[in-house]
Each structure stands twice: as structure tokens, then as C-alpha cells.
Amino acid sequence: MVNMASEQHGAALALRGVTRRYGRRQGTVHALRGVDAELPRGSFTAVMGPSGSGKSTLLQCAVGLDRPTAGSVRIAGTELTRMGRRALTRLRRERIGFVFQSFNLLPALTAQQNVALPLRLAGGAARGSRDAAGAALARVGLADRAHRRPAELSGGQQQRVALARALVTEPEVICADEPTGALDPTTAEEVLALLRQSVDELGATVLMVTHDPAAAAHADRVLFLADGLLVDEFPAGHVRGTAAAHIAGRMRTLTRPGTGVVV
Numbered sequence: 683m684v685n686m687a688s689e690q691h692g693a694a695l696a697l698r699g700v701t702r703r704y705g706r707r708q709g710t711v712h713a714l715r716g717v718d719a720e721l722p723r724g725s726f727t728a729v730m731g732p733s734g735s736g737k738s739t740l741l742q743c744a745v746g747l748d749r750p751t752a753g754s755v756r757i758a759g760t761e762l763t764r765m766g767r768r769a770l771t772r773l774r775r776e777r778i779g780f781v782f783q784s785f786n787l788l789p790a791l792t793a794q795q796n797v798a799l800p801l802r803l804a805g806g807a808a809r810g811s812r813d814a815a816g817a818a819l820a821r822v823g824l825a826d827r828a829h830r831r832p833a834e835l836s837g838g839q840q841q842r843v844a845l846a847r848a849l850v851t852e853p854e855v856i857c858a859d860e861p862t863g864a865l866d867p868t869t870a871e872e873v874l875a876l877l878r879q880s881v882d883e884l885g886a887t888v889l890m891v892t893h894d895p896a897a898a899a900h901a902d903r904v905l906f907l908a909d910g911l912l913v914d915e916f917p918a919g920h921v922r923g924t925a926a927a928h929i930a931g932r933m934r935t936l937t938r939p940g941t942g943v944v945v
């Protein structure tokens with residue numbers, strides 16, 4: 683697999699003044715209120731914050747699943763906010779990898795077919811796509827499960843298949859939405875180690891939303907959201923090796939005890 687970081691310089695993802703409002707007048711919800719963030723290539727960023735602070739909205743705006751009300755979102759220099767629907771769908775398919783809490787694999791397809799799917803949808807030849815899928819599955823330690831269907835795999839194995847599928851197109855950004863939310867702690871650690879490895883060895887750029895300080899501790903940088911604003915960050919290099927307790931402590935200062943409400 684090509685080292686994704688070596689191909690271009692600059693930020694993989696740049697958000698400027700990203701604002702998202704839902705509803706109108708008195709019913710308006712200000713989900714994001716002007717968020718600026720930049721993800722360098724080959725970096726691992728975690729986003730944390732209390733429930734309702736705007737984490738999912740931020741992730742969805744960042745990868746073209748939702749449109750900001752105002753502001754700019756650029757993926758490797760390409761502005762998303764003015765793109766038409768079709769172009770956005772294509773960009774998501776070819777330049778962004780997705781890993782969700784619920785795996786989102788197609789049950790009728792084998793692991794290898796699931797991983798090959800983004801390449802096939804982008805017009806890749808059957809054989810080349812199959813070979814690339816096989817290589818991606820080997821990278822996540824599942825070469826011997828290539829012909830199993832999702833129901834024949836454990837949760838952790840399914841998430842590793844999902845990660846292989848996210849990696850196979852060598853995307854600009856991998857968007858991980860609570861990737862360990864459905865996994866036990868040991869399996870979660872395995873998936874996080876693979877995400878970390880994708881960054882360190884392939885130069886992938888990962889943006890991960892999580893509630894779990896132990897998961898965030900695998901990142902280079904943790905961004906803290908509260909009430910639609912970025913209110914703090916632990917910069918690159920400060921997180922790894924820092925106890926998850928440190929991150930949990932910062933989270934507690936954003937949350938009124940027992941309520942999940944921002945103070």
C-alpha cells in the first residue's frame with residue numbers, strides 16, 4: 683500500500699468557522715458555532731465532549747455527510763461546502779474512509795467482497811479490487827477470514843473488516859464514529875492499535891469521535907467540544923503516554939456531574 687502522507691503536503695482536513703444550525707426562529711438549535719480545526723496529514727485526532735455538544739455534527743460536516751450553515755470545509759484543499767450532491771457522494775466514496783460503531787458491513791457479502799466494494803463502486807476491475815481487498819485484510823490480521831460473512835465473525839473482527847474497507851481506497855481522511863462503542867475493552871484496544879498503526883505506518887489521517895477517554899488516549903491530539911464550540915485541546919505529542927485519567931478529568935470539567943449538561 684502507498685504511504686498516503688507522502689503524496690501531498692498540507693492539511694488533510696481544514697475547517698474554518700464551521701457553523702451548523704438546525705430549525706428556525708425560537709426553535710433554532712446551534713449545533714456548531716464557528717469551529718476552526720486543521721488535521722495535518724498522518725495525524726490521529728480524537729473529538730470528545732458532553733452529549734449534545736456537536737461531535738456528530740462536526741464529524742458529519744467534516745466529511746460531507748451534512749452541510750454547514752456557514753463556514754468552510756476543505757479535504758486536501760478541495761472545498762466541500764459548495765459541491766453538488768453527486769460530486770460529494772463521489773468524494774466520500776473515493777477520498778474518505780468510514781468506520782462506524784455498528785460496523786455497517788453488508789451481510790450478504792464476504793469480508794473480502796465488503797472490503798473490495800469501494801474499489802468496485804469506483805470502477806475498479808474485479809481482480810485488482812479483490813487483490814487489494816486481500817492485502818487490506820492481511821494488514822488488519824484477517825487474511826484467513828476473507829471468505830467469511832459478517833455473521834460468522836466476532837464484533838472485533840467485523841470492525842477490523844470495516845477498517846480494511848476504510849483503508850483500501852487510501853483515503854485522505856478516515857472518519858471513525860465511536861469505533862469501539864460496541865466492543866469489549868480488549869477488542870477495543872486491538873481496533874485502536876490498528877487505527878494507530880494506520881496512521882504511523884501508512885500515513886493515514888484519522889478523525890475519531892469517542893466518549894471513551896481510553897480510546898482518545900491513542901490519538902495525537904484531543905479536541906474538546908462544548909455547546910458547539912471547541913473549548914480546549916491537548917496538542918499532538920501530549921496525549922500518547924498520558925493517562926486516560928487526564929482526559930477523563932478534562933471531560934468532567936465540561937460536564938455537570940450526573941447530567942451530561944455543559945456548565
Ligand SMILES: Nc1ncnc2c1ncn2[C@@H]1O[C@H](COP(=O)(O)OP(=O)(O)OP(=O)(O)O)[C@@H](O)[C@H]1O
Pocket residue numbers: 704705711712713731732733734735736737738739740
Ligand atoms: N437533525 C437535527 N435536527 C435538529 N437538531 C439536531 C439535529 N442533529 C443534531 N441536532 C442537535 O444538535 C446538537 C448537537 O448534536 P450532536 O448529535 O452533534 O451532538 P453529540 O455531541 O454528537 O451528542 P452525543 O454524544 O449524544 O451523540 C444537539 O442539541 C442535537 O439535539
